[in-house]
Amino acid sequence: MKRSRLIPTAATLAMAMMCMCACAGPNAAEGAKGKDSKAATINVGSLYEPTNLSNTGGGGQGVTEALTGNVYETLFRLEDNGKVKPWLATKDEASPDGLTHTLSLRKGVTFSSGKALSAKDVAASIKTVLSEQSQAASKKELSVIKDVTAQGEDAVKLTLSEPSVSLQYNLSGLWIVPEGLDTKKKTEGTGPYTLDKWTKGSTLSLKARKDYWGEKPANSAAVFHYYTDATALTNALKAGDVDVVTNVQSPDALPELEKDAKYKVASGNSTTKELLAFNDRVAPFDDARVRQAIYSAIDRKKLLHSIWNDKGQVIGSMVPPSDPWYEDLNSLNPYDPARSQKLLKEAGKEGLSFTLDAPTYDPHPLVAEFVKSELAKIGVEVKINSISADEWYSKVFKDHNFTATLQEHVNTRDVVWYGNPDFYWGYNNPHVTDLVAKSQKAANVKEQTELLRKANRIIATDAASAWLYLYPQVVVSKAGVSGYGVNGLNSQFFLAPISKKA
Numbered sequence: 001m002k003r004s005r006l007i008p009t010a011a012t013l014a015m016a017m018m019c020m021c022a023c024a025g026p027n028a029a030e031g032a033k034g035k036d037s038k039a040a041t042i043n044v045g046s047l048y049e050p051t052n053l054s055n056t057g058g059g060g061q062g063v064t065e066a067l068t069g070n071v072y073e074t075l076f077r078l079e080d081n082g083k084v085k086p087w088l089a090t091k092d093e094a095s096p097d098g099l100t101h102t103l104s105l106r107k108g109v110t111f112s113s114g115k116a117l118s119a120k121d122v123a124a125s126i127k128t129v130l131s132e133q134s135q136a137a138s139k140k141e142l143s144v145i146k147d148v149t150a151q152g153e154d155a156v157k158l159t160l161s162e163p164s165v166s167l168q169y170n171l172s173g174l175w176i177v178p179e180g181l182d183t184k185k186k187t188e189g190t191g192p193y194t195l196d197k198w199t200k201g202s203t204l205s206l207k208a209r210k211d212y213w214g215e216k217p218a219n220s221a222a223v224f225h226y227y228t229d230a231t232a233l234t235n236a237l238k239a240g241d242v243d244v245v246t247n248v249q250s251p252d253a254l255p256e257l258e259k260d261a262k263y264k265v266a267s268g269n270s271t272t273k274e275l276l277a278f279n280d281r282v283a284p285f286d287d288a289r290v291r292q293a294i295y296s297a298i299d300r301k302k303l304l305h306s307i308w309n310d311k312g313q314v315i316g317s318m319v320p321p322s323d324p325w326y327e328d329l330n331s332l333n334p335y336d337p338a339r340s341q342k343l344l345k346e347a348g349k350e351g352l353s354f355t356l357d358a359p360t361y362d363p364h365p366l367v368a369e370f371v372k373s374e375l376a377k378i379g380v381e382v383k384i385n386s387i388s389a390d391e392w393y394s395k396v397f398k399d400h401n402f403t404a405t406l407q408e409h410v411n412t413r414d415v416v417w418y419g420n421p422d423f424y425w426g427y428n429n430p431h432v433t434d435l436v437a438k439s440q441k442a443a444n445v446k447e448q449t450e451l452l453r454k455a456n457r458i459i460a461t462d463a464a465s466a467w468l469y470l471y472p473q474v475v476v477s478k479a480g481v482s483g484y485g486v487n488g489l490n491s492q493f494f495l496a497p498i499s500k501k502a
Contacts, residue, residue, distance in 0.1 A: 037219075039219075039220050040220060040502070044493070047233060048061050048491070050062035051393050056134040057184050058397060060389060068175070069191060069494045073087060073176060074173065074176060082412070082489060088105060091104040097163070098160070101158040101167065104154060105117060109213045110211065110213055111178055113178070117176070119156045123150045126142070127148060130143060137417075138170055145160060165447075177189060192212040192216070196221070202225070203225050203226065206224075208220050218496065219496075219498060225242050231253070246488065249471075251309045252309070257476055268486035268487035270488070271323075271412045272473070272488075273408065276406060278294075280464060285404065288463060289349075293349075296340045298371060298374045300468055306366070306370060307366055308471075311474070312472040317415070317456050318415040318467055319415050323415070324448075325456060332457075333463050340378045341378050352379075353383065354380075356385065357402045359386075359388070359392050360388055372384060419435070419455065420436075427464040432455050432458050436455055439451035480501030
């Protein structure tokens with residue numbers, strides 16, 4: 001989030017990053033006896049394979065997890081503790097009216113090809129994310145940038161349509177790539193790794209750069225191993241096939257892992273929400289009463305117990321406790337089947353039937369069956385349509401061809417997406433859109449917080465979606481692995497500080 005600040009040297013930043021990751025949790029920094037091996041390959045287990053390798057092509061959270069901060073870097077960096085730090089930019093000088101920001105770029109930065117980072121690369125990267133063809137999740141928030149121009153080789157000038165208190169935060173997810181690079185066809189970034197190979201449906205391999213401009217990685221390579229089943233992922237850890245799991249989603253396995261000295265279990269602060277997302281553009285979910293009825297018919301505490309053995313948290317809105325504008329809004333749409341039946345009767349939607357598009361990977365199939373069972377109790381029929389991650393992106397996110405769907409949303413501060421009527425769920429409330437717009441040009445964080453709390457209360461009251469629960473954030477590794485962050489903010493998983501005992 002974000003004004004004019006000087007930045008430490010590259011070496012100081014890298015040391016701070018290593019300290020931050022090493023201290024991310026009490027378990028994350030502990031190591032087994034032995035010496036860290038810089039020749040080690042870190043094998044990472046994940047449920048989130050990218051659908052493509054582009055940040056403007058709707059690659060999903062998997063592309064962020066694998067490539068952001070690893071292959072590609074950003075002007076500002078969202079760290080594991082939630083703070084936004086300068087990275088490829090070293091200074092942000094804002095005009096008194098907040099409409100012009102001049103960003104000074106770090107010197108000595110090179111892409112993996114050896115090409116030096118230039119202001120033209122930065123300007124082109126921003127323009128690509130803002131282009132008509134872009135499917136970047138942050139495009140709406142960054143659209144406040146109406147012009148970007150290179151100022152020599154080492155600075156860019158951003159001209160805004162209105163002040164933005166969140167500018168630096170919004171830039172923390174924008175990859176800087178060489179001018180003219182199409183990330184759908186080629187990878188080349190300034191990060192500490194290069195893409196070695198992606199075997200779709202199996203693994204994605206990265207190699208550490210020997211010529212990286214900053215602190216060299218504590219390992220020589222990393223391989224993401226992808227699974228569609230949470231139990232299979234945990235079994236891969238037990239079998240020694242992976243060294244660390246970015247977010248364990250088989251809660252039944254945790255008690256055993258916590259008791260076994262061969263593993264470390266670290267709990268972080270989650271921002272991942274499980275949503276029953278309605279298409280608010282179309283019947284029956286263009287009626288807030290129907291959405292409220294569906295939401296109140298689902299026993300979220302029972303669901304959380306069933307899926308997560310009570311780990312995680314029931315929430316009543318899109319905003320997790322780590323966001324500044326959080327407040328507990330569970331009481332707005334409480335579990336109350338009688339209320340649900342009354343609302344459906346008022347809306348003339350008794351005996352309702354709809355199709356639920358549910359991704360095939362865990363925990364969505366279990367959640368879908370639970371929702372179906374709960375809604376049957378109030379006379380609502382749910383037809384489950386199982387779809388792959390690729391199908392979800394095309395059918396739901398891109399084409400908006402759905403009635404209701406399940407999806408996990410991982411980003412911090414993403415309630416602002418409800419201020420965009422064009423987003424896939426189609427929520428369109430002019431008052432909310434206005435509050436969100438005003439929040440982005442607030443004079444300070446306090447004012448922004450007040451505006452977004454107002455917006456979020458309206459969104460939650462309307463049951464724009466049904467926010468089922470906040471995932472637990474649990475990272476598990478072998479005992480000899482250390483240096484990883486545990487909070488997974490915006491799905492980032494920085495590889496460079498991770499080491500493994502020889």
